[in-house]
Amino acid sequence: MNKRTTRLFRICIMMLLLAAVLTGCGSGILFAPGTGESGIGEDPGAAEAPAPDHHTITVGFSQLGAESDWRSANTQSMLEAFDTDGYTLLYQNGQQKQSNQITAIRTFIQQEVDYIVLAPATETGWDTVLEEARDAGIPVILVDRRVDVADRSLYTCWVGSDFELESIKATAWLDAYTAKKGVSTDEVRIVNIQGTIGSTAQIGRTRGLANAVRANDWELLAQMSGDFTQTKGREVMAAFLQRFDDAIRVVYCENDNEAIGAIEAIESAGLTAGPDLDRGDLLVISFDGTSREALQLAREGRIACIAECNPLHGPRVRALIEMLERGETPEKFNYVEERIFSALPEVREITVDGVRYEVEKP
Ligand code: AHR
Secondary structure, eight states: OOOHHHHHHHHHHHHHHHHHHHHTTTTTTTTTTSSSSSSSOOOOHHSSSOOOOTEEEEEEEEEEOHHHHHHHHHHHHHHHHSSSEEEEEEEOTTTTHHHHHHHHHHHHTTTSEEEEEOOSSSSSSSSHHHHHHHTTTTTTEEEEEEEEOOOOOOOOEEOOOOHHHHHHHHHHHHHHHHHHHHHGGGGGGEEEEETTTHHHHHHHHHHHHEEEEEEEEOOEEEEOOOOHHHHHHHHHHHHHHHTTTOOOOEESSSSSHHHHHHHHHHHHTTBBBOOOOGGGGGGEEEOOOHHHHHHHHTTSSSSSSEOOOOOHHHHHHHHHHHHHHHHOOOOOOOEEEOOEOOTTTTTEEEETEEEEEEEEEE
């Protein structure tokens, strides 16, 4: 048979099957191939007809938004990891609103998905909707940030970063760098452009900084949220520069997009972002290491140090689902390993809690 004849033959068979199903005579036919009852197994054309895939796993993914390069990379990683046979991914962008994410979860429940993957914007306010998912028997996997719920069994597991550890590494680098440069602790006057208030990333990075300020006798001049975006990072930095004039020495940005915005504000005020504190540079510290622009700024020393936050969680979430499918119980909290980057030669390694981290070139 040539290709065209084969196709026509297949179409005929498909139509016959469809007619059988519609008239009710076909019950069981599609689910009993090769048993001899349906005759499907004896027909070469029908044998090649697409069989329904009983193993497709439907995953509803509620992403919190698209505020940063990190977030775009994270979304891409999820879409790619599930763009494969055996999975259907339903993706919803929450546009930074928890109410949108709650609506998305309720829609996934109605759609009877097999798993819900939630990247929550902020930590609180999830109890009710997660109870609804549990009542529907749908496992929830958290990715990136966490939720603060009374009952931790409302989610199956979590995968993401240790945001406070990232901050401990960044501030250990700052401590080592200022010591090497002979900058006295009371000269370390910091402004903090925070992430989205109430998000796990903000909570961990702000807490890490607060502890380091206390431990090292640094001065924290001010804190304000830049919502993890470049635009707000620029606005907040412009406001800090107006308020503190030339008192600021260190700008601690809770992600790279804020750092890019802050550098724009610094440079348009006629100042420089760089490593030479004694020449009046403002030392910028950041998190992520995802965007090309931020990595380039780090190569130039305009961002002094970046604590990595790894966004490539798609394959990790898939591996967790595969464990659950095999009936295994994954760890409740799954941390990813992360690095620290700086182009400045003064500090080549830091040690945190007995663990040594090489400071890598960006
Ligand atoms: O939750 C991870 C943080 O969220 C990333 O550091 C930041 O860039 C993102 O928006």
